[in-house]
Amino acid sequence: MDGNGRWAQRRHLPRVAGHRAGAEAVRRAMTAARDAGVEVLTIYAFSSENWRRSEEEVSALKGLLGYYVDKELKTLEKEGVRLRLIGEHEAFGPDLARRLETAMARTAGNDRLTLVVALNYGGRAEICAATRELARRAAAGEMAPEDIDEAAIGGLLQTRELPELDLLIRTSGEQRLSNFLLWQAAYSELVFTDTLWPDFDEQCFNDALHQYASRQRRFGGR
Structure with missing residues (x-):
């Protein structure tokens, strides 16, 4: 979800205004995904590299995250959306971690869309953590090194209970993965759009789905 800062800059607004507008775009994408029958929508809200940003911006992002978790919880419950997290959310502090975990618990039974x-x-x-655990098991004699395969690694990733990644969308004209779902994206379809994330709406989402539907997925077979 890239382009919040540029969206704000073009409007002579502080960067946090772009993040607020980006949060509204998340709601639109969630609605579009649910209406299209998408089972799982994964959004890259805060990367492990984002801590390098200014203290002011990081603080604003954490505040926005807490605000929207509390504000949107009833909407998630009402619309049948289950909240899941990947990454190390505990780094945001015990209060925000607790609120996030409460939201996950309260939406655990929802099945219309997994966000x-x-x-x-x-x-x-994520890949390093999985391989460290496999190395530990092999060293402890719990498994043989030759038993380490793609299934073993995939079974230790944080997305192990989710379906395969089909489509990855990158906004704002950037054409790279930026450390997002590297293992999972091996055979996903990629869609790059010049649209800044705060301007990404239902039509943009549906356009990406149409691009995906028009492609032949070969998985290296031919």
């Missing part, structure tokens, strides 16, 4: 929010997440760190 996965990546917080303090990095794809490389």
Whole structure:
């Protein structure tokens, strides 16, 4: 969800205004996904690299996250949306972590759409954690090194209970993965759009779905 800062800059607004507008775009994307029958929508809300931003911006992002978790919880419950997290959300402090965990618990039974929010997440760190655990098991004699395969690694990723990633959308003209779902994106379809994230609406979402539907997925077979 890239382009919040540029969206604000073009309007001579502080960066936090762009993040607020970006949060509204999340709601639109969630509605569009649910209406289109998408089972899982994963949004990259805060990367492990985002801590390098200014203290003021990080503080504003944390405040917005807490505000929208509280504000949107009833909407998630009403619309049948289940909240899941990937990443290390505990880094945001005990109060915000508790509120996030409460939201997950209260929406756990919903089945209309799963909204996965990546917080303090990095794809490389996720893969490293999985391989460290496999190395530990092998060293402890719990498994043989030759038993380490793609299924073993995938079974230790934070997305292990989710379906395969089909489509990855990157906004604002950027054409890279930026450490997002690196393992999971191996055979996903990629859609890049020049639209800044705060301007990303239902039509943009549906356009991306149409692009996906028009492609032939070969998975390296031919």
